[in-house]
Amino acid sequence: xxxxxxxxxxxxxxxxxxxxxxxxxxxxxxxxxxxxxxxxxxxxxxxxxxxxxxxxxxxxxxxxxxxxxxxxxxxxxxxxxxxxxxxxxxxxxxxxxxxxxxxxxxxxxxxxxxxxx
Amino acid sequence: xxxxxxxxxxxxxxxxxxxxxxxxxxxxxxxxxxxxxxxxxxxxxxxxxxxxxxxxxxxxxxxxxxxxxxxxxxxxxxxxxxxxxxxxxxxxxxxxxxxxxxxxxxxxxxxxxx
Numbered sequence: 086x087x088x089x090x091x092x093x094x095x096x097x098x099x100x101x102x103x104x105x106x107x108x109x110x111x112x113x114x115x116x117x118x119x120x121x122x123x124x125x126x127x128x129x130x131x132x133x134x135x136x137x138x139x140x141x142x143x144x145x146x147x148x149x150x151x152x153x154x155x156x157x158x159x160x161x162x163x164x165x166x167x168x169x170x171x172x173x174x175x176x177x178x179x180x181x182x183x184x185x186x187x188x189x190x191x192x193x194x195x196x197x198x199x200x201x202x
Numbered sequence: 203x204x205x206x207x208x209x210x211x212x213x214x215x216x217x218x219x220x221x222x223x224x225x226x227x228x229x230x231x232x233x234x235x236x237x238x239x240x241x242x243x244x245x246x247x248x249x250x251x252x253x254x255x256x257x258x259x260x261x262x263x264x265x266x267x268x269x270x271x272x273x274x275x276x277x278x279x280x281x282x283x284x285x286x287x288x289x290x291x292x293x294x295x296x297x298x299x300x301x302x303x304x305x306x307x308x309x310x311x312x313x314x315x316x
Binding site for chain 2: 089118120122128129130131132135176178180188189190191192193194195
């Protein structure tokens with residue numbers, strides 16, 4: 086079974102600064118997908134960024150980028166130019182690549198990010 | 203289509219009562235997922251449908267839980283004889299055909315069992 090570990094329960098960053106959220110995972114699969122989701126307080130979960138394991142290039146979405154280290158099974162999220170609206174809980178999630186029973190997402194426990202004005 | 207919708211958004215019930223939640227996925231999505239999220243934790247997988255077929259159920263889904271997706275469109279999740287431990291946020295997500303692996307989440311139904 087896959088596991089996803091987010092060892093930092095909370096982080097805080099000054100507005101306009103850069104912050105990195107850590108995530109490690111364990112799997113025996115070679116083809117899979119990794120995601121970062123954002124869940125603002127009392128609001129629904131939205132996708133921040135995704136990474137396909139077969140792609141060597143790290144995914145980037147505007148101010149959000151990942152550092153995907155497949156051999157180390159590490160998938161960190163970097164948020165540049167932090168904004169107050171980035172305050173939320175962030176979840177790292179794993180999805181197997183073979184479909185069917187591997188379609189479900191396995192989530193980490195999440196990290197609460199606070200952006201200070 | 204504006205995304206995944208769930209109804210009701212909040213539900214308060216007494217222990218022992220039955221409750222039913224509804225999820226409407228994004229219209230062209232054929233895969234639908236249910237997750238449960240307790241306070242301060244990540245969502246945990248409950249069950250998954252591809253069209254009307256329920257393809258996987260978690261061990262978390264006890265006999266008191268049942269989910270359906272009769273016409274491959276909306277889905278319902280019923281909890282019978284609710285217990286206080288069932289109090290949680292119930293999330294629904296949908297995704298498209300193979301090759302589109304991203305799951306899009308609804309706002310969730312927050313259940314409180316008294």
